[in-house]
Amino acid sequence: MKYESQGIAKLYFIAAIALFVGQILFGVTMGLQYVMGDFLFPEIPFNVARMVHTNLLIVWLLFGFMGSAYYLVPEEAERELFSPILAKVMFWIFLVAGALTILGYLLVPYARLAELTMNDLLPTMGREFLEQPTITKIGIVIVALAFIFNIGMTVLTGRKTVINLVLLTGLVGLAVFFLFSFYNPDNLVLDKYFWWFVVHLWVEGVWELIMASLLAYVLIKVTGVDREVIEKWLYIIIAMALISGLVGTGHHFFWIGTPDYWQWLGSIFSALEPIPFFMMTLFAFNVVNKRRRDHPNKAAVLWALGTAVMAFLGAGVWGFLHTLAPVNFYTHGTQITAAHGHMAFYGAYVMVVLTMISYSMPLMRGQKAANVNAQKHEIRSFWIMTISMVIITLMLTAAGIMQVYLQRYSADPLPFMVVQDRLAHFYWAREVAGLAFLYGLFLYIYSFFAKGPEVADVE
Amino acid sequence: MRETFTKGMARNIYYGGAVFFFLVLIGLTVDTVKRLPATDNRENLTEQVAEGKRLWEVNNCIGCHTLLGEGAYFAPELANVYTRFGESTEAIKAFIKYRPVDGIEGRRSMPQFNLSDEELEDLAQFLKYVDGIKAARDWPPNIQG
Numbered sequence: 054m055k056y057e058s059q060g061i062a063k064l065y066f067i068a069a070i071a072l073f074v075g076q077i078l079f080g081v082t083m084g085l086q087y088v089m090g091d092f093l094f095p096e097i098p099f100n101v102a103r104m105v106h107t108n109l110l111i112v113w114l115l116f117g118f119m120g121s122a123y124y125l126v127p128e129e130a131e132r133e134l135f136s137p138i139l140a141k142v143m144f145w146i147f148l149v150a151g152a153l154t155i156l157g158y159l160l161v162p163y164a165r166l167a168e169l170t171m172n173d174l175l176p177t178m179g180r181e182f183l184e185q186p187t188i189t190k191i192g193i194v195i196v197a198l199a200f201i202f203n204i205g206m207t208v209l210t211g212r213k214t215v216i217n218l219v220l221l222t223g224l225v226g227l228a229v230f231f232l233f234s235f236y237n238p239d240n241l242v243l244d245k246y247f248w249w250f251v252v253h254l255w256v257e258g259v260w261e262l263i264m265a266s267l268l269a270y271v272l273i274k275v276t277g278v279d280r281e282v283i284e285k286w287l288y289i290i291i292a293m294a295l296i297s298g299l300v301g302t303g304h305h306f307f308w309i310g311t312p313d314y315w316q317w318l319g320s321i322f323s324a325l326e327p328i329p330f331f332m333m334t335l336f337a338f339n340v341v342n343k344r345r346r347d348h349p350n351k352a353a354v355l356w357a358l359g360t361a362v363m364a365f366l367g368a369g370v371w372g373f374l375h376t377l378a379p380v381n382f383y384t385h386g387t388q389i390t391a392a393h394g395h396m397a398f399y400g401a402y403v404m405v406v407l408t409m410i411s412y413s414m415p416l417m418r419g420q421k422a423a424n425v426n427a428q429k430h431e432i433r434s435f436w437i438m439t440i441s442m443v444i445i446t447l448m449l450t451a452a453g454i455m456q457v458y459l460q461r462y463s464a465d466p467l468p469f470m471v472v473q474d475r476l477a478h479f480y481w482a483r484e485v486a487g488l489a490f491l492y493g494l495f496l497y498i499y500s501f502f503a504k505g506p507e508v509a510d511v512e
Numbered sequence: 513m514r515e516t517f518t519k520g521m522a523r524n525i526y527y528g529g530a531v532f533f534f535l536v537l538i539g540l541t542v543d544t545v546k547r548l549p550a551t552d553n554r555e556n557l558t559e560q561v562a563e564g565k566r567l568w569e570v571n572n573c574i575g576c577h578t579l580l581g582e583g584a585y586f587a588p589e590l591a592n593v594y595t596r597f598g599e600s601t602e603a604i605k606a607f608i609k610y611r612p613v614d615g616i617e618g619r620r621s622m623p624q625f626n627l628s629d630e631e632l633e634d635l636a637q638f639l640k641y642v643d644g645i646k647a648a649r650d651w652p653p654n655i656q657g
Contacts, residue, residue, distance in 0.1 A: 086586075090618060090621060091616065099586050100574075103575050167570040179572050181582060241552070241579075241580075241642055242548055245582065293529075310645040311548070312543075469588035469589065
């Protein structure tokens, strides 16, 4: 760690991991509700658990991105953070606002929360992933603006590298596209159309810029490969992400009352969306193979390779599986979508944040890399979480294929709930894998506290 | 990558590609918005339907159901529930109204939302309006959603 203000990232990372635990606890709760429908009913109905699960994911990834930016940007810009105080204040505001929102979901009925937060003045609640009360959304915008101001000033008054400029572009895009969450017309088709300007343009657009820049940064650090080479890769990856992903938004416009031409445009462009992820995999392995040194932080290298591979599988391959309109006609809104969502988010965004944490946390704790035992536990937790997620994805995929057949494809389609009963075995297997994931997560956290001999410096 | 492919070229592809396809997306969006009146059932978008949409939102219905395939996958698709329930808003209202407060043992159950008769009517009218949206290929594939 070269600059003192980079240490602020630690705060953000600790919060991120704590919220990650909450996310998974609600995940396994929902998994159980899939097979034991009355579990925790009516205290925590499924919709509440799901809202907590997805919102915690979004919030902790945002904490992860912000922490990553606070760590990476000063070092790249070769100066202290513009305002460390602002970064700390915003941390507490975001944490308290996030915690209050989650408590609101859990403690009062959602309709009452809408009333309490005066949703009627500017109704934005009750849309998937954008369930936050309007006042929380305004808070998110304020925190995001303060954050971008802080990061932006640091970059603009310091050394500008491709990595910090791409990261900044991604973060600005994140804030700008979030503004569409305030647009909620009565016309459902319009509502849905522009809802995707937040959701798709985040996860299949600007977040990919963030992911690629974080990955590039860690790869420079752990491999010592020439910056010029890495920056060239970075540009071409994010170029492909936007070239495919912008019009690729169309794969969400097949069946929501939008014109038929989207079936062609959405299919063609979204079929290209795996390319940037495939390039990321090539990039990561290529660079690690050409490494000029063996970094003592083996765990961080593993996470970096892992995120590239799993993002390609989850976002690329599992996305492609159901992205062509003739296929999507049958799979839209089934467990296939859930399967893709789980592996894509884990592979691309969870793992890239964990890559940054893995690389930077030891440095912020005054070590070159975590000790031998700690790394052993961390690597084991990598495999447990990753394999669990693969199993979750495979089980949901199997459930989805059965669902599509029984409910939509067979000559005698069955009702939704009848089909769900027949999928119970897959859901049970998914739940077991979910519990294994939770165990992996606890092991991951334990790795930060494990004592052991220091790693040999092999540089 | 080979030296003939320089970082400058990669950068230009990024900037050029991003700007070009962003403009394409904006152009397509303008065109889509212009064409929507043909499919989005706006002629039936009454004040009551708008109220129903608000109720749909503040009770977080999307947290379990899908609507035109988007949402959670825990409970049935509702974009065609009006058709599935025999084109009867009464049947929709009765279903929502008589959900048991404590659920159904061992099974998934919709919560009891304690909606007034007027609210039930608004919500049912909203679902009827959604059923009237002309999605491509008349999605969902069949009446089961």
